[in-house]
Amino acid sequence: MNTLIPVTMVLSLSLAPMKTVEMPQLPEHVVELFKMEKDVSNHQILLFTASWCPACVQMKTNEFPALKEKNWDIGSDKSNHIRVIDVDQHQDLSDKYGVQSLPTLILLIDGKEVSRSGALNAYSIAEMFYNRK
Template identity: 85%
Template sequence: MNTLIPATLVLSLSLAPMKTVEVPELPENVVKLFKAEQDVSRHQILLFTASWCPACVQLKNNEFPALKAKNWEIGADKSSHIRVIDVDQHQGLSDKYNIQSLPTLVLVIDGKEVKRSGSLNAYSIAEMFYNRK
């Protein structure tokens, strides 16, 4: 059975306004923290992901732009706010952090895991980073 979607519904969905994501400002002490590379690695979110993971792609496409707009560094660098780790390329790190599902966000402070979560929106990622929740 074919289900037809009325054209007016399709048009109204395509014209719906995008929701703006607000990300908290970086506190001054955190801004200073990220200016020195050796300090950045002490407070970081590790994002375990894979290119074949639809939820990972969705997280990157939907939430990262809001964080990048607030000058968050996101990438494979050890000096990034969010360090993106491909599980297929870094099996050792995946094993070390016992990654069971993707995406997985792991907050690491001073080399110790403090918190972990699955996919989050940009605001919740910022809350996790500042260890507020």
Template identity: 80%
Template sequence: MNTLIPATLVLSLSLAPAQSVEVPALPENVIQLFKMEEDVSSHQLLLFTASWCPACVQMKNNEFPALKRQNWEISESESSHIRVIDVDQHADLTEKYHVQSLPTLILVVDGKEVSRSGSLNAYSIAEMFYNRK
């Protein structure tokens, strides 16, 4: 069994605890992505994460509020825009998608992986979801 190590773990150990920051509004071009009439009902982002991963916690705290303000559903539900998958609880999915580092975002369209990335800001997450990246 592989041990997952967040890419920023070494750096984060020397940093002070994360503080809450003001989350900026999404840029207008991202807001336009949300208004597109294209059918994205088959799109879902899988976020592989863990409670012990500092980069995962930082992404959730700093980037997700802006997406939630645009009515994105972010949860463990299979019907949400971003499906949060805890690697400690879902080893089967972690193995299936060959996740090697955290956080990992995987865009799935019609059940097939289209792209993947590490930690992203809200703008890049929206771009990835709409497959514009």
């Protein structure tokens, strides 16, 4: 027997207000990663993303505020800790790095790829950046 969901129920669910989620603080062991004396001026994470990618939006919304709170520069500039690259606008870079899924994070040290990953939490992004994984 097929059960149909009434259209009014579907509409009411889709129009339900979203709850505000409070941003959790970074755990102390994560904060310690940011205090390390290692020279990371030659490190950069490339984040390949798209506006239509739910996992990308979720990572930016949930993880980036904690990183920004610790003075991480996140944006499209080549000097940022995390350089955000929209695949729809920069197909050439997507092809150059062989990006096949979103989000893709690629750690560059001295301009060379050292590691890559899919979506990560703030702690794992910091570990990746400091090349501790």
